[in-house]
Amino acid sequence: MNIDNxxxxxxxGILEYCILSILxxxxxxxxxxxRALKENDxxxxxxxxxxxxxxxxxxGLLHYRWEESTQGPPRKYYALTEIGKSYxxxxxxxxxxxxxxxxxxxxxx
Amino acid sequence: xxxxxxxxxxxxxxxxxxDAYEKLKAYLxxxxxxxSNKQESKEIIDDIEARIAELFQEKITxxxxxxxxxxxxxxxxxxxxxxxxxxTGEEAEQQHTFHESYSRSRRLYRDPENSVIGGVCGGLAAxxxxxxxxxxxxxxxxxxxxxxxxxxxxxLWIVLPRADTAAQKLEMRGEKVNVSNLEKKIREExxxxxxxxxxxxxxxxxSDTYKKTERxxxxxFEVLGKILLVFVKVILIIIGTSLVIAGIGLLIGLIALPxxxxxxxxxxxxxxxxxxxxxxxxxPVSVTLLVIAVTLLLLIPVAAMLYGxxxxxxxxxxxxxxLTIGAVTLWFVSLFCIIGIxxxxxxxxxxxxxxxxxxxxxxxxxxxxxxxxxxxxxxxDEESIIDLGNKWFLMEDADAFYGRITLDIERTEDDAFLLExxxxxxxxxWDNAQDNASNIDYHYxxxxxTLELDPYFSVDLDHKWRFPRVEAVVRVPEGKxxxxxxxxxxxxxxxxxxxxxxxxxMAGKTWRMTEDGLEKIAN
Numbered sequence: 001m002n003i004d005n006x007x008x009x010x011x012x013g014i015l016e017y018c019i020l021s022i023l024x025x026x027x028x029x030x031x032x033x034x035r036a037l038k039e040n041d042x043x044x045x046x047x048x049x050x051x052x053x054x055x056x057x058x059x060g061l062l063h064y065r066w067e068e069s070t071q072g073p074p075r076k077y078y079a080l081t082e083i084g085k086s087y088x089x090x091x092x093x094x095x096x097x098x099x100x101x102x103x104x105x106x107x108x109x
Numbered sequence: 110x111x112x113x114x115x116x117x118x119x120x121x122x123x124x125x126x127x128d129a130y131e132k133l134k135a136y137l138x139x140x141x142x143x144x145s146n147k148q149e150s151k152e153i154i155d156d157i158e159a160r161i162a163e164l165f166q167e168k169i170t171x172x173x174x175x176x177x178x179x180x181x182x183x184x185x186x187x188x189x190x191x192x193x194x195x196x197t198g199e200e201a202e203q204q205h206t207f208h209e210s211y212s213r214s215r216r217l218y219r220d221p222e223n224s225v226i227g228g229v230c231g232g233l234a235a236x237x238x239x240x241x242x243x244x245x246x247x248x249x250x251x252x253x254x255x256x257x258x259x260x261x262x263x264x265l266w267i268v269l270p271r272a273d274t275a276a277q278k279l280e281m282r283g284e285k286v287n288v289s290n291l292e293k294k295i296r297e298e299x300x301x302x303x304x305x306x307x308x309x310x311x312x313x314x315x316s317d318t319y320k321k322t323e324r325x326x327x328x329x330f331e332v333l334g335k336i337l338l339v340f341v342k343v344i345l346i347i348i349g350t351s352l353v354i355a356g357i358g359l360l361i362g363l364i365a366l367p368x369x370x371x372x373x374x375x376x377x378x379x380x381x382x383x384x385x386x387x388x389x390x391x392x393p394v395s396v397t398l399l400v401i402a403v404t405l406l407l408l409i410p411v412a413a414m415l416y417g418x419x420x421x422x423x424x425x426x427x428x429x430x431x432l433t434i435g436a437v438t439l440w441f442v443s444l445f446c447i448i449g450i451x452x453x454x455x456x457x458x459x460x461x462x463x464x465x466x467x468x469x470x471x472x473x474x475x476x477x478x479x480x481x482x483x484x485x486x487x488x489x490d491e492e493s494i495i496d497l498g499n500k501w502f503l504m505e506d507a508d509a510f511y512g513r514i515t516l517d518i519e520r521t522e523d524d525a526f527l528l529e530x531x532x533x534x535x536x537x538x539w540d541n542a543q544d545n546a547s548n549i550d551y552h553y554x555x556x557x558x559t560l561e562l563d564p565y566f567s568v569d570l571d572h573k574w575r576f577p578r579v580e581a582v583v584r585v586p587e588g589k590x591x592x593x594x595x596x597x598x599x600x601x602x603x604x605x606x607x608x609x610x611x612x613x614x615m616a617g618k619t620w621r622m623t624e625d626g627l628e629k630i631a632n
Contacts, residue, residue: 030156030159031160031163034160045190046189047188047189047190047191048193050160051195053156054152054153054156071166072163073119075159
């Protein structure tokens, strides 16, 4: 068992949740999302984000709109859909549960 | 210096080095291959391209306008390797199990996609991971070397299964039979089938009867057609390969011709090359140029035909415009070169000059014996390598070229025998022609009442051959007698005689001069 691999698997599991959480506050385009994730050490390579965004969009959790950019091509701004919002609520709840569970496991005598 | 390519990445134009472009394209292709859903794959790639464009824009400065391989590598490091990107997908876990359960194995199949006859060579090539042409050549060579390869081919054809399914094709090429590879293969096949179906559908709709007849006859004709096709292909390959082998022989012959001696006269062992023939007439530079030009003029079409034939037989599809243009240009250059040299050289023969002299033969007798110097004849018989029309000789090691003289016998009003010698030659001007004529070396001897003529004149090697001629005329007073030796038969030309004998038959006889020409008085 490789420790880096284990860490990566952990991060991967919560990456979807983190993306939805970032978008809950503000509509963003992928480079902004990447910056946020990178600053918090949640992703190492950027490429992994795009398949996730596409899947979430196809699952109806996200939608996007095109916005003109002053520098460069038009940007895809992602936002949560109604389904996405309720989905996030569910995840928030289960994340809180998970933290509690882990805590209580750690303290289990 | 590097070639740069213009690319459109997400609507922005970038200049990118060729190697960097290849790398980037391979990277994007690999990513897109990892996603099963085409729609989804396109979207992801679009997003990734947009991000790469953004990264490029950040990194391009005033000094570095062009995207280099280094920059592409940096960006790939940022984006992550294709496996990681694809791993975020849902089927990641499934894929892993497949990766482990199938090992890399390679099996021998016949390759229906890469076949000339039965796909045996294609399959062998896939198995050994080499170009199928190599196996085809081997089979053809062994066929000509004894024919055993036909049997081997037939056995392999029967024994080897055809790679029909995607899994078989992957096994044939030794690719891992895992989900992503299989999927890729199936998608490729699905796409091509879809194309075929689409095409077939439109065709069928356009012609209903066509469809019906085809359906009814298809089973029978398909089998018959296949057998015929294979038969025709085998014959064509055998014919084609024979032509190629013959062509290669011709090619080697052509290349060798100017440099190596050939047997012009198979019954006499005279060896000489094309260059040797030309040396007496022109300078070595012109000869070399001419030989090269003539060789190219003949070589290029033969090589082109061979090339085309090989391409046809082995179904090679390459176009090399540079090569074609180069070959055509070279051919025309050769042609103009030949025309130029010939025009230049022929100017050396444009004028005509001669040098005459005459000598009275005071022999103190009424009978003149005309003989020839036979040693010269023997010498030329033995030593000459090229005999142009039995009149001009080129010698292998001698220091001169030789030419045969002509001898005429005419009447003179004078009382004494007279010998006239006229030397003639061509040249590029009158002066030059005169000069050439005076350079002709010719000898004769008189002793008592005998005139001994050299049957040949010579021109030394320092001078070129400008069609030199020497004509000797013996003038005989009426009533006097000449005895023509047997040896003169080769040089006598157009002698008037009342007996109407040919020049050849006049030799060896005794003649008296009359008013109307020579008259035979004794054999």
